[in-house]
Amino acid sequence: MSQQSRQILEPTDVQFTSGGLSCSAWLYRPLGDGPFPVIVMGHGLGGTKRMRLPAFAEQFAAAGYACLVFDYRHFGDSEGEPRQLLDIGRELEDWKAAVAYARSLDDVDPAKIILWGSSFGGGHVLSTAADDPRLAAVICQCPFTDGVASSLAMNPVTLLKLTVLALRDRIGSWLCARPVMVATAGRPGTTALMNAPDAYDGYLGIMPPDGGVPNHVAARFALDIIRYFPGRRTPQIRSPILFCVCDTDSVAPAKTTLRHASRAPRHEIKRYVDGHFDIYVGKAFERVVRDQLDFLRRTVPTN
Incomplete structure (x- = not known):
């Protein structure tokens, strides 16, 4: 890598406040x-910014886009207790x-803010974009769109066990007990x-080389996911939006995603034969990044 490329891709540690805590x-x-366009980037269920998001951000930065890659509260390097608390509203x-x-950043064009979300974060960008018509564009990668569809993709016995753990954790939280993890x-x-x-190996495959990301979250989340339907908000999104959909997605079923995607007024859809975790790495990663850069250059040019 050239010295210029290293300078382009070198990130700076920054913090911002959300709910009184530091992200x-x-x-x-x-x-x-x-001023540069800026891509705001967040991960999926239980993920942190260290889990392959730098690979995407480096590609975007090399093409002239600033990137803000963040950790949710309670995860990664952000503040928040208890740790590993996955709360949709937060x-x-x-x-x-x-x-x-x-x-608010210097050297950033506030009229060229782009959202990029993957997996559960892909669902979050749908909800966020529906509330913010000023966004320049949205990239939604293998997105979670429908709590019922994702829950039905699971084995019923597993779903029952999760519900029991979630109830224990939720009741315990009312009594100030330690979280029950799953x-x-x-x-x-x-x-x-x-x-x-493909979930376990796929999830471990996007871990940073030194590990360090816990493979568990507070179980109470399982009571909330089935009631979360960010895909229903696609008709309200006024920004151009690219959906990157994995046809063999085992986590966010493609059929449901495609139905919701088609209802966004300014949608584009790219489909891949790859699985949910495949597009973070290897040739599949190269394909999806190429498509995302093409979308960015057409919708939010850097000059």
Whole structure:
């Protein structure tokens, strides 16, 4: 890699406030004079900014886009107790706080704010974009769109076990007990939020080389996911939006995603034969990044 490329891709540690707590983020700035378009990037269920998001941000920054890659409260380097508390309402607040922070940055064009979300974060960007017509564009990668569809994709026995753990955790939270944790990803037949055949290896495959990201979240989340339907908000999104859909997605069923995607007024859809975790790495990653850069250059040019 050239010295210029290293300078383009070197992130800066920054923080912004959400709900009175500090969210940790990396800011990637291209070389040259701004103002730059900026892509606000967040991960999926239980994920942190260290889980392959830098690979995407580096590609975008090299193409002239600033990137703000953040951790939700209670996860990664951000503040929040208890740790590993996955709360949909709080994560949506974090997205709005990240967008507000991005708009305040020097050398950034506040009229060129782009959202990029993957998996559960892909659902969050739908909700966030529906509330913010000023966004320049949205990229929605293998998105969670429908709580019922994702829940029905699970084995009924696993779903029952998750519900029992979730109830224990929710009741315990009322009594100030320690959270009851459940695995984020597990082998088929184990009790985990994701236990499809490709989930465990796929999830571990996007971990940072040094590990360090817990593979568990507070179980109470399982009571909330079935009532979350960000896909229903696509008709309200006025920004151009790219849906990157995996046809063999075992976590966010493609059929439901495509139905919701088609209802966005300014949608584009790219389909891939790959699975939910495949597009983060290897040739599948190269394909999806190429399509996303093409979308960005057409909808939010850097000059």
